[in-house]
Amino acid sequence: MISVSIIEEIIKVVGEKWCLTDPADMATYAFDGFFKDYTPDAVVLPKKTAEVSDVLQIANREKINIVPRGAGTNLSGTSVARRGGMIMPLTRMDRIIEIDSVNRCAIVQPGVVNAELQKAVEPFDLMYGPDPSSWYVSTVGGNISLNAGGPRALKYGSARDHLIGLEVVRANGEIVKIGSKTSKNAAGLDLPHLFCGAEGTLGIITEATVRLIPLPEAKHTLQAVFGNLDDACEAVSEIVSSGIIPSAMDLLDQILINLIQGYGGVQFPDGASALLLIEIDGHPQAIEQESEKIKQICHNNHAIDIVLARTPEENEVVWRARRSIGGTFSKVCKTLINEDATVPVSSLPDIMKKVLALREKYKLNIGIMAHAGDGNLHPSIMTDAQNQDEMKRVDQFAEELYREALSLGGSLSGEHGIGLAKKSFMSMQFEETALKMMREIKRLLDPNNILNPGSYLDEER
Amino acid sequence: MISVSIIEEIIKVVGEKWCLTDPADMATYAFDGFFKDYTPDAVVLPKKTAEVSDVLQIANREKINIVPRGAGTNLSGTSVARRGGMIMPLTRMDRIIEIDSVNRCAIVQPGVVNAELQKAVEPFDLMYGPDPSSWYVSTVGGNISLNAGGPRALKYGSARDHLIGLEVVRANGEIVKIGSKTSKNAAGLDLPHLFCGAEGTLGIITEATVRLIPLPEAKHTLQAVFGNLDDACEAVSEIVSSGIIPSAMDLLDQILINLIQGYGGVQFPDGASALLLIEIDGHPQAIEQESEKIKQICHNNHAIDIVLARTPEENEVVWRARRSIGGTFSKVCKTLINEDATVPVSSLPDIMKKVLALREKYKLNIGIMAHAGDGNLHPSIMTDAQNQDEMKRVDQFAEELYREALSLGGSLSGEHGIGLAKKSFMSMQFEETALKMMREIKRLLDPNNILNPGSYLDEER
Numbered sequence: 043m044i045s046v047s048i049i050e051e052i053i054k055v056v057g058e059k060w061c062l063t064d065p066a067d068m069a070t071y072a073f074d075g076f077f078k079d080y081t082p083d084a085v086v087l088p089k090k091t092a093e094v095s096d097v098l099q100i101a102n103r104e105k106i107n108i109v110p111r112g113a114g115t116n117l118s119g120t121s122v123a124r125r126g127g128m129i130m131p132l133t134r135m136d137r138i139i140e141i142d143s144v145n146r147c148a149i150v151q152p153g154v155v156n157a158e159l160q161k162a163v164e165p166f167d168l169m170y171g172p173d174p175s176s177w178y179v180s181t182v183g184g185n186i187s188l189n190a191g192g193p194r195a196l197k198y199g200s201a202r203d204h205l206i207g208l209e210v211v212r213a214n215g216e217i218v219k220i221g222s223k224t225s226k227n228a229a230g231l232d233l234p235h236l237f238c239g240a241e242g243t244l245g246i247i248t249e250a251t252v253r254l255i256p257l258p259e260a261k262h263t264l265q266a267v268f269g270n271l272d273d274a275c276e277a278v279s280e281i282v283s284s285g286i287i288p289s290a291m292d293l294l295d296q297i298l299i300n301l302i303q304g305y306g307g308v309q310f311p312d313g314a315s316a317l318l319l320i321e322i323d324g325h326p327q328a329i330e331q332e333s334e335k336i337k338q339i340c341h342n343n344h345a346i347d348i349v350l351a352r353t354p355e356e357n358e359v360v361w362r363a364r365r366s367i368g369g370t371f372s373k374v375c376k377t378l379i380n381e382d383a384t385v386p387v388s389s390l391p392d393i394m395k396k397v398l399a400l401r402e403k404y405k406l407n408i409g410i411m412a413h414a415g416d417g418n419l420h421p422s423i424m425t426d427a428q429n430q431d432e433m434k435r436v437d438q439f440a441e442e443l444y445r446e447a448l449s450l451g452g453s454l455s456g457e458h459g460i461g462l463a464k465k466s467f468m469s470m471q472f473e474e475t476a477l478k479m480m481r482e483i484k485r486l487l488d489p490n491n492i493l494n495p496g497s498y499l500d501e502e503r
Numbered sequence: 504m505i506s507v508s509i510i511e512e513i514i515k516v517v518g519e520k521w522c523l524t525d526p527a528d529m530a531t532y533a534f535d536g537f538f539k540d541y542t543p544d545a546v547v548l549p550k551k552t553a554e555v556s557d558v559l560q561i562a563n564r565e566k567i568n569i570v571p572r573g574a575g576t577n578l579s580g581t582s583v584a585r586r587g588g589m590i591m592p593l594t595r596m597d598r599i600i601e602i603d604s605v606n607r608c609a610i611v612q613p614g615v616v617n618a619e620l621q622k623a624v625e626p627f628d629l630m631y632g633p634d635p636s637s638w639y640v641s642t643v644g645g646n647i648s649l650n651a652g653g654p655r656a657l658k659y660g661s662a663r664d665h666l667i668g669l670e671v672v673r674a675n676g677e678i679v680k681i682g683s684k685t686s687k688n689a690a691g692l693d694l695p696h697l698f699c700g701a702e703g704t705l706g707i708i709t710e711a712t713v714r715l716i717p718l719p720e721a722k723h724t725l726q727a728v729f730g731n732l733d734d735a736c737e738a739v740s741e742i743v744s745s746g747i748i749p750s751a752m753d754l755l756d757q758i759l760i761n762l763i764q765g766y767g768g769v770q771f772p773d774g775a776s777a778l779l780l781i782e783i784d785g786h787p788q789a790i791e792q793e794s795e796k797i798k799q800i801c802h803n804n805h806a807i808d809i810v811l812a813r814t815p816e817e818n819e820v821v822w823r824a825r826r827s828i829g830g831t832f833s834k835v836c837k838t839l840i841n842e843d844a845t846v847p848v849s850s851l852p853d854i855m856k857k858v859l860a861l862r863e864k865y866k867l868n869i870g871i872m873a874h875a876g877d878g879n880l881h882p883s884i885m886t887d888a889q890n891q892d893e894m895k896r897v898d899q900f901a902e903e904l905y906r907e908a909l910s911l912g913g914s915l916s917g918e919h920g921i922g923l924a925k926k927s928f929m930s931m932q933f934e935e936t937a938l939k940m941m942r943e944i945k946r947l948l949d950p951n952n953i954l955n956p957g958s959y960l961d962e963e964r
Contacts, residue, residue, distance in 0.1 A: 144744060144849040167746060189689040200687055202696075203664065218936045223847045225877045226661055226917035228650040228700050229925075229932055230959075231941045235663075235696035239689050256746045283605060285628060285717045325789035386684045388605040416686045456687035464690075471690055475679045479948075480692045486947045487940075498691075 044083045044128070048104055052086055055096040060087040060134070071129045074111070075176075076119030076463060077377045077427050082109070082129045089134045091209065091217060091248040098246065099215035101128070101492050109494045110242040112153065112184025115176040117380045118455070119462030120188065120241040124496030132183050135248065138162050145223050146254045147206060152183020152247045159252075168254040171198040174457065175368060183247045189239030191457035193290035193321070196415040198255060200457060201238055207251030208234040210244075213488040221251055236483070241459050242494040244487045258289070258323030262333045265360045266318040266340040267310055267347040271295060271398070274316035275391040277343040278414040281320065282387050284339065286332050290321040291415035292364060298409040298422075301370050308363040311347045318345075318414070319364055321357075367411065367422075375407070375424035379463075381440060383447035384456035387417040396446045397421055404435040418456035419447075445470060460498055468498040505544045505589070509565055513547055516557040521548040521595070532590045535572070536637075537580030538838045538888050539923060543570070543590045550595045552670060552678060552709040559707065560676035562589070562953050570955045571703040573614065573645025576637040578841045579916070580923030581649065581702040585957030593644050596709065599623050607715045608667060608684050613644020613708045629715040632659040635918065636829060644708045650700030652918035654751035654782070657876040659716060661918060662699055668712030669695040671705075674949040682712055697944070702920050703955040705948045719750070719784035723794045726821045727779040727801040728771055728808040732756060732859070735777035736852040738804040739875045742781065743848050745800065747793050751782040752876035753825060759870040759883075762831050769824040772808045779806075779875070780825055782818075828872065828883075836868070836885035840924075842901060844908035845917035848878040857907045858882055865896040879917035880908075906931060921959055929959040 044063075053061045062068070062085040072079040088094045101108050107127025114121050114131070123129055136153035143166035150159060156177040159170050172185050173192035180190070186208075191200035198204075207221025220233040237244055268274040274293055281288065294302075294317040299310055310317065320336055322329045333350060340348055351357045371378045385393045390412070397419065401408045407424040421443065425432050444454055444467050454464045454471050468477060477498070484491075484499040491500065505524075514522045523529070523546040533540040544567075549555045562569050568588025575582050575592070584590055597614035604627035611620060617638040620631050633646050634653035641651070647669075652661035659665075668682025681694040698705055729735040735754055742749065755763075755778040760771055771778065781797055783790045794811055801809055812818045832839045846854045851873070858880065862869045868885040882904065886893050905915055905928050915925045915932050929938060938959070945952075945960040952961065 142847070142849070144740075145847040189693070191687050191689070195687055200689070202693065212936075212940070216936045216939075218940055219934055220937050220940075222914050223912050224845045224879075224914050224917065225848070226652050226656055226845055226874075226879050227914045228652070228661070228843075228916040228918050228920050229914045230700075230921070230929065230937070231705075231944060232650070232663065232696045232700050233937065233940060235693045239691075239693050244692075256748065279605070287717065325786055325792075327788040328786035331786075382689075384685045384687055386603070386606040386608075387686070388603070413687075418685075418687050451684050453683050453685050453688045453690045455689040456685065457689050459689050460691070468691065473680055475673075475677045476681050476691070476694070478677075479673070479679055479694060482947055483692060483944070486943055 044106055048100065048106065049084060051100055052097055056086055056088050056093050072122065074114040074119060074121040075117040076461060077379060078119055078122065078462060080122045080124050082123035083126055084128045086128050086130050087134050088130065091211065094211045094246055094248050095215040095217055097130070098211055098213060102213050102215065102490055105490050105492060107492050107495050110246045112181030113176070113179045115180045116184065116188060116461065117458045118460060118464060120459050120494070124462060130246065132181065139249070141166060142223065143168060147223050147251055148254055149249065149251050150182050151249060152181060154182045156180055156182055156185055163254055164257065167257045169257050170252060171204045171255055172201045175365070182250060182252065186238050186247060186250055187240065187242050188459045189457070193292055193413055195457065196291060196413060197287050197289040202235060204253040205234050205238050205250065206253055208237055208247055209249035210237055211246045211248055213245065213490065213493050223251060239459065241461065241497060243484060243497050243499050244493065260326040260329055261321060261323040261357055262329050263351040263357045263360050264320040264333060264336055264340065265349040265351065266320065266345040267314045268316040268318070269313050269344060269346050271316045271394060273343045274318050275394055277318060277340050277345070278390060280339045280343070281336055282415060284335060286322065286335065288320050288415055289323045290319065291413070292319045293317070293412040293414040294364065295410040298367060298411055301374065301409060302363045302366055305366045305370070306362050313346060319360060371422065371424060375426065377425050377427040379423040379425060379436060380458065381419070381421045381423065381443060382455045382458040383419045383443050383452060385417040385447050385450045385452035387415060389450040389452065390414055390417050392450055393419055393447055397443065400439050400442055404439045406435060406439055413456070416456070417452065441467065465498045505567055509561065509567065510545060512561055513558055516554050517547055517549055533583065535575040535580060535582040536578040537922060537924060538840060539580055539583065541583045541585050543584035544587055545589045547589050547591050548595050549591065552672065555672045555707055555709055556676040556678055558591070559672055559674060563674050563676065563951055566951050566953060568953050568956050571707045573642030574637070574640045576641045577645065577649060577922065578919045579921060579925060581920050581955070585923060591707065593642065600710070602627060603684065604629060606684050608712055609715055610710065610712050611643050612710055613642060615643045617641055617643055617646055624715055625718065628718045630718050631713060632665045632716055633662045636826070643711060643713065647699050647708060647711055648701065648703050649920045650918065654753055654874055656918065657752060657874060658748050658750040663696060665714040666695050666699050666711065667714055669698055669708055670710035671698055672707045672709055674706065674951065674954050684712060700920065702922065702958060704945060704958050704960050705954065721787040721790055722782060722784040722818055723790050724812040724818045724821050725781040725794060725797055725801065726810040726812065727781065727806040728775045729777040729779070730774050730805060730807050732777045732855060734804045735779050736855055738779060738801050738806070739851060741800045741804065742797055743876060745796060747783065747796065749781050749876055750784045751780065752874070753780045754778070754873040754875040755825065756871040759828055759872055762835065762870060763824045763827055766827045766831070767823050774807060780821060832883065832885060836887065838886050838888040840884040840886060840897060841919065842880070842882045842884065842904060843916045843919040844880045844904050844913060846878040846908050846911045846913035848876060850911040850913065851875060851878050853911055854880055854908055858904065861900050861903055865900045867896060867900055874917070877917070878913065902928065926959045
């Protein structure tokens with residue numbers, strides 16, 4: 043609990059309206075996109091960097107935990123108050139400070155919604171690379187803190203690849219500005235990237251300078267339906283080896299196909315067991331040829347139906363069904379757990395086989411979506427957190443899945459982070475010397491462990 | 504000086520042949536690409552990670568300075584023994600461990616020469632992004648330590664943008680492995696990037712996993728000659744704004760044109776005052792159209808001669824003259840100092856004007872080359888380090904140049920690093936809180952300050 047006098051001190055900084063302690067509000071902020079809830083003691087919503095700094099000085103002095111968050115859409119439990127304390131949504135800091143179209147970058151506050159940034163830069167024929175499924179609500183600050191990706195990370199990279207400058211507030215309240223607008227920069231230590239993917243454990247991002255990319259001239263999407271998953275995986279391998287880099291290549295299994303069948307009028311043919319959505323973008327003539335090549339590869343791998351979407355409207359139709367998946371889960375299960383195992387793309391067929399075997403072994407209802415082109419697998423486990431027996435099998439499934447992904451040279455996360463979900467697996471991926479270095483950096487920057495404590499960086503775990 | 508017993512201990516680790524103390528050898532390793540020399544006490548050339556670790560344990564225990572280096576081509580004085588101690592070239596660790604063409608990455612030891620890696624991956628239709636002018640001798644480890652770029656960083660980014668994994672040895676000898684082969688990775692703190700651009704001050708890179716890029720299908724180079732520098736700068740602005748991202752766009756001024764005039768049979772027309780070399784690559788039809796567009800832009804900006812190189816042989820001819828610059832300097836001056844001021848590309852005309860004014864003001868012989876597309880300026884000061892009066896003006900020129908670049912939102916370095924050359928300017932670019940954080944990280948990872956001491960990270964400067 044936080045004492046009344048401390049709450050009063052914080053109210054002096056942010057104003058009464060922006061320091062919440064009401065139980066109803068606490069319940070609202072007890073969740074993120076993961077399924078475990080932790081009720082915070084307070085929620086503080088700063089409007090500017092100086093307020094973040096003042097609140098952190100108080101929190102650091104009083105050893106009060108602070109969990110920064112954007113929209114709280116994270117799927118690994120990185121933005122809940124695992125050890126109590128205050129949630130600090132940065133959502134009121136939502137100003138696009140500058141769009142610099144010539145230097146192709148934008149300076150934004152952390153609470154700017156990804157989709158709002160995309161919309162704001164589109165008139166300049168530019169886009170921001172990261173496109174997480176949550177893009178219409180998740181924030182740029184949250185995207186950076188989690189090193190978020192999305193389907194088009196395949197071609198354009200994740201948040202890390204688009205970050206060139208940050209303003210962060212340290213645990214002690216110090217404001218640090220790092221990076222510049224230049225596309226090249228070899229001066230000083232690369233501090234911005236240290237905070238990217240740190241899940242709010244090292245400092246609080248209060249401003250970011252991000253690269254923008256020219257909007258591609260044209261875009262095609264191939265929707266290829268296969269009679270079995272193996273054929274689809276083989277097609278992915280051949281496309282990757284062909285030298286073509288699609289802007290997205292998502293793979294859905296039969297369970298997900300059945301789930302979205304009929305959505306928005308979309309109908310897949312009988313026997314559809316795997317669906318590939320392959321988006322390519324770039325110069326119109328180049329993608330005409332690439333489309334043809336990809337079509338041929340899908341054909342050679344026994345695709346039973348191929349649709350080529352050329353216009354923005356046609357593209358929208360084929361992607362709409364794919365994007366609808368998130369919404370449909372709530373109709374079929376109480377709790378959805380989204381895994382994020384990632385392997386080198388050459389190991390996609392292996393990990394896919396493993397997932398199928400584990401699904402069988404643990405008798406779980408799992409739909410499989412993969413950003414197939416970069417080996418980023420999202421098995422969606424449809425379960426019920428109240429069912430203890432099933433949840434035990436979910437845990438066993440996850441552990442075996444990640445162990446396999448790591449044995450194939452993979453990673454515990456492609457884009458969702460570690461959070462609560464995979465904290466206990468970190469020693470499977472990293473040797474002790476690496477984890478030690480991470481914990482030393484954490485202790486250096488946050489000696490009182492007030493920033494998002496309860497993470498894999500805690501000294502006592 | 505290092506005691507005989509310590510040298511003997513080090514010899515036990517690497518073998519007698521690979522621990523040098525002979526004065527002639529020390530003279531060889533007293534220099535890098537900057538003009539100041541510092542004679543080391545010893546040179547140790549390890550063959551494997553375990554040897555690096557053993558040597559560091561001895562050095563850390565005895566507080567002996569270690570300066571890691573690749574080929575020692577650095578232009579800012581980052582790889583000389585500024586505070587004495589041992590130079591540690593990683594050139595014997597020169598094995599390409601793996602080329603993974605499907606996952607488009609390579610695992611290399613730090614001493615692999617950039618050009619050797621390029622040659623090795625070319626049969627797989629792949630390339631390594633960074634292409635510093637020194638690529639035929641400089642090493643991948645050195646490139647990463649300096650966050651090196653090159654002409655094509657404009658499109659493909661610098662070393663930072665291609666780094667996905669590292670093995671480093673800490674000052675205390677601990678071996679830390681971080682990163683993976685997956686193109687997406689959101690697990691753990693982003694430690695690899697902390698060591699990229701750290702100039703060997705935080706740890707010694709003993710292995711790197713780097714991304715590879717598909718070789719472009721086709722390549723064109725436009726060589727456009729202008730009657731004055733303003734017109735060339737205006738053409739650069741228009742090309743950048745057009746949405747085309749060339750793979751390189753280098754600008755040379757009249758002094759450099761005169762220097763390379765006639766080299767390899769290359770002849771520029773009378774009145775040539777500025778030269779633009781614009782390389783575009785990608786799909787053949789796409790670059791045909793882009794060439795046309797760029798040609799038109801150059802034409803509209805009063806280019807007096809435009810040559811379009813389409814074949815590999817034609818490309819080679821136009822770039823040969825440009826690449827010859829480095830060699831020609833030695834004929835016209837005793838000491839060459841290469842500056843590396845970088846600005847947002849929109850400020851290129853401003854910084855160019857400033858350089859011309861400063862060249863006049865300080866009466867220096869300066870040829871100007873710029874990676875114009877990313878605002879990375881390399882004024883080459885042709886001087887004589889023995890001429891104290893002139894060297895004073897060189898210092899004044901540099902300080903004014905960097906002050907101007909920073910006031911335009913730029914950086915002290917685009918690709919050469921800080922080293923000795925710009926150490927005293929760091930507080931012009933970074934606020935004290937940022938420098939403090941960098942120094943804290945340095946002290947954490949290297950408490951005895953044995954790794955490349957004398958840098959801007961020293962506590963006492």
